[in-house]
Amino acid sequence: MKLQTISYYAPKNNRIGREILIFLLFATIFFPVNAQNTEVKEPLPLIDVLTQIETKFSYQFTYADDTIKDIFVSAVPKDVSFDQVLDFLRKETGLKFTVVNDTFIAINKGNQSFFICGFIKELNKEQALSGVTIRGKKTSTISNEKGYFELEVFDRKEIVIISHLGFRTISRIISSFVGDTCTPIYLTPKTEILAEVILKNYLTKGINKTDDGAFQIDYDEFGILPGLIEADVLQTIQALPGIQSADETVSNINIRGGTHDQNLILWDGIKMYQSGHFFGLISIFNPSITRKATVIKNGTDVEYADGISGTILMNTDTRINSDFKSTIGVNLINADIFADIPVGKKSSVQVSARKAINEFLETPTYEQYFDRISQDSEIGDNNETDIGFDFYDINLRWNWKISEKDFVRINFLGISNELVFTENATINSVNTSRQSSLNQNSIAGGIWYQRNWNDKFTTTLQVYETDYTLKSENADLQNQQRFLQENIVSETGVKLNTRYVLKDHITWLNGYQLMETGVSNLNDIDNPVFRRNRVRVIRNHSVFSQIGYKGRNIRNSVNVGIRYSFNEKFNTHIIEPRFSYNQKFLNYFNFEILGEFKHQNTSQIINFQNDFLGIEKRRWVLANDEDIPVIKGKQVSAGLQYNRKGWLISSEGYHKIVEGITARSQGFQNQYEFVTAIGEYTVTGVDFLVNKRFRNLSSWLGYSYANNQYTFEAFEENRFPNNIDITHSFNLGVAYTIKDLKVSAGLNWHSGLPTTRPEFQNEVSNNEINYNPANSSRLPEYMRLDISATYDFELTKKLKCHAGISVWNFSDRNNTISNYYRIDQDNQPKEIVNSSLGITPNATFRVSF
Structure with a gap:
């Protein structure tokens, strides 16, 4: 659990201010903010849960110590029958619970598998992450577009590795996944100094300006611009100040007074010497596959050559x-x-x-x-x-x-x-x-x-x-x-x-x-x-x-x-x-x-x-x-x-x-x-x-x-x-x-x-x-x-x-x-x-x- 320190200021001789302060401190102590995971109840050792069940019901459990060692489960639901309790324990532990006679239950290691699930999100953004790899000892899967995954596992002591390109890899023990609850799992971006967005939705949704002077266009979030019904990159950028086409073509884009041949055009890092279909009236870059674009008019990173007028x-x-x-x-x-x-x-x-x-x-x-x-x-x-x-x-x-x-x-x-x-x-x-x-x-x-x-x-x-x-x-x-x-x-x-x-x-x-x-x-x-x-x-x-x-x-x-x-x-x-x-x-x-x-x-x-x-x-x-x-x-x-x-x-x-x-x-x-x-x-x-x-x-x-x-x-x-x-x-x-x-x-x-x-x-x-x-x-x-x-x-x-x-x-x-x-x-x-x-x-x- 992550504690968060919050500072407050209370005016002197202000009873209301003191009461607000006390209330906020109370809320902070008893309802701590967790920036990474939704609050869940702490799992309990299985041996303690079995003792509670034996007290409530007229049954006794027999088992070898190493069978239930280091196994944790959530609290048993209230107001359920003993058969429902056994079903709950089977799902939680993956163990076999066999009724020997009317009073004894034998516990053995099970060979059957069970599933864990969760939603992978980016820390502090609540944005679902797709394509995240979740790997167990014998199986693996990836998260879908909503960040959701299901993974078949066999042992509650097993360690699951969760990794994604550009994010820190984390490890979690199977027992930390509580029952059938699919809770959020947050990944932290790796420490990289990347361009930070300072102006969002520049002109329309999806066009942002970054702190290095560039314009970023995210076509997954793109709104609409006059005269355009498709996300044509070379048409879109002409809405930005300082960028025009003197003859209305995408093969003659003028960035701050430069000619088109003075623009560096890179498609996934590959330099392009052609930019237009219909000899300049339509962009050659298919809107269906182009997801992001960046336009740089000045202050270009040193990794880019050419393009003395602009970089696309x-x-x-x-x-x-x-x-x-x-x-x-x-x-x-x-x-x-x-x-x-x-x-x-x-x-x-x-x-x-x-x-x-x-x-x-x-x-x-x-x-x-x-x-x-x-x-x-x-x-x-x-x-x-x-x-x-x-x-x-x-x-x-x-x-x-x-x-x-x-x-x-x-x-x-x-x-x-x-x-x-x-x-x-x-x-x-x-x-x-x-x-x-x-x-x-x-x-x-x-x-x-x-x-x-x-x-x-x-x-x-x-x-x-x-x-x-x-x-x-x-x-x-x-x-x-x-x-x-x-x-x-x-x-x-x-x-x-x-x-x-x-x-x-x-x-x-x-x-x-x-x-x-x-x-x-x-x-x-x-x-x-x-x-x-x-x-x-x-x-x-x-x-x-x-x-x-x-x-x-x-x-x-x-x-x-x-x-x-x-x-x-x-x-x-x-x-x-x-x-x-x-x-x-x-x-x-x-x-x-x-x-x-x-x-x-x-x-x-x-x-x-x-x-x-x-x-x-x-x-x-x-x-x-x-x-x-x-x-x-x-x-x-x-x-x-x-x-x-x-x-x-x-x-x-x-x-x-x-x-x-x-x-x-x-x-x-x-x-x-x-x-x-x-x-x-x-x-x-x-x-x-x-x-x-x-x-x-x-x-x-x-x-x-x-x-x-x-x-x-x-x-x-x-x-x-x-x-x-x-x-x-x-x-x-x-x-x-x-x-x-x-x-x-x-x-x-x-x-x-x-x-x-x-x-x-x-x-x-x-x-x-x-x-x-x-x-x-x-x-x-x-x-x-x-x-x-x-x-x-x-x-x-x-x-x-x-x-x-x-x-x-x-x-x-x-x-x-x-x-x-x-x-x-x-x-x-x-x-x-x-x-x-x-x-x-x-x-x-x-x-x-």
Whole structure:
């Protein structure tokens, strides 16, 4: 029994105060608080219980002393018959009670088994723990999703071992389980310094902010956001201040003014070079298998490389589930299936697959998506085509608890986008037909192994391989030419982490990482014959170390670390410090300071003229330390949060500098479209949020200001606005939940993107467009209204359903997301405009069992 000391203050000469004090002291003494187990009566020695029974009934027990030695039972129920007493003792002890004659009962050791049960919960949280291993001498089992278990045992002296990854292992003697009572058993988390949640339900349920500045998204607890009916990670994070997509795609997410290739995207620790289906309109990461996500805008842990603008971590379920679960769903774009399959008692496999449904049904949603991606492409320019499009993804995750100290996870991910179209034309009175195609694929796999050597020391080892391929074959009927393009990325990674708890509030992280990245770019033309294939490989070694401290009352936390990298290709050494600090004060305020230095060896170049049929315009390249340098970034930010009585007010200012960018990676479509130059950009901004939470309703207003400026010494304008400079951005939303119904609506507005227009009355000279200074004009402002609703219900106890409907751009506003100019047949500049999605409905229905 755990005693709890409580201090009280009683005013002098206050009779009522003294009486309250006496009452509280009395309650503390006679009703002590137990933070771990529900109070139960102490079990009694069996020999004492037998004596009581002999006194009450006219029977005597005969037995050998060692038969009942060290056996304890609970008190015998009152007002029961002698036969019921014997049944009670048989269940309690597992012994044989044989009636010899009318007055004697013989007690012998029994060979029959009996069952114990309980509910496993996490200490201080009352949260059920599933997948906990309960092991006896001859048998073992695991707890289910409610934390419940039953275990067959044979001896009341037997010891039961209860263990779970991330928690302290405990031992209990069988006799401590009282009768048929299934009492709670509490496990204590192992002492590890992990990120502590400081702001819960940020915007909506399931989005939390931690003391290291990161945002964590728990999709098991996720609420609803405007325009979303499924838990798409790359769509969800765009609701956070400072994160936008300049062209509405998930393959162009801009975190604090950075380009998409400057984001580190990890799926269960595996680096991904592809992020979108439908060439950017849908995330490749299946919502059914992605359970948690973390978004880091600054203050990244030293164990993560790359991603100078931001880090997006996605994780599958780490629990070993004991029950088979399955989900089948369909929306107006794709159908998917998910299964969680137990494999024995120590492992489980999750499998999910998703495929486009346009082969069977072309919905209004599909038509809107296809019109969006085919703008300004060879498909959109050619009406005499037969088009076929398909995408799918396959996910596999296997969790295996080898022993109490060893845990293994194996992942596999396969992704495919395929576009095929046949162009028909009549050339010299001959009907001609040729096929063009575009394929985008990713295959990734990895093994992750964790060893808990003891309560203070843990190691993790991960090995992964990720391969990305983008390939197009463009058939030009008029010129009788075939143009083949291919971009391949192949990366192998190895990372070893060690985590040691120096003291209860201090942890020490150390590690080593090896990354070997190869990138090839192929251009192959058959008429005239031309072939160029560039292949580069970089091998990078890194070691890192970080100290983490949390105050005893969790009022402050500090992470300070450093990462050292050696590039074999360039023989260069890079040292990068990282820092995060959070301080809670006056109970309702949190102050944070974050800072980091980062670099990356990969980036994307953009060619708007002919790359991959004009649909996918980005290809990956490796730094060569010449015209493509290693990109380096540094950032510092400071923030203040207030959280009280449902009000959340958050403000964060930042300053970021990124050096080593190339002009070809920025997507210029003006006078600098074909210029090769190296420059940098600087962003100074503020992210602000006001969130008011009621019992069933959450409303928010987010605002971001950013001053994002290029510096290119080789350009006529040395300093000018970034191509994705969104100076002002507002996000207004509301989410309402009542029982199983969730409804949300939101308005997104931001100032127009920079653009470059031709000089007035001097537009063209020498067959070239005369442009005004770069990015000296702006596109019209962007505004979009989204709504969504979901409803959960049960058909039976085991058959659950989820239905949802959403409308993207409910007002059907025509938003211009980009423009550029080309000279037409009249030698005049012609403006080509790309627009956002129009009104786009979607609906989903999902069945779980």
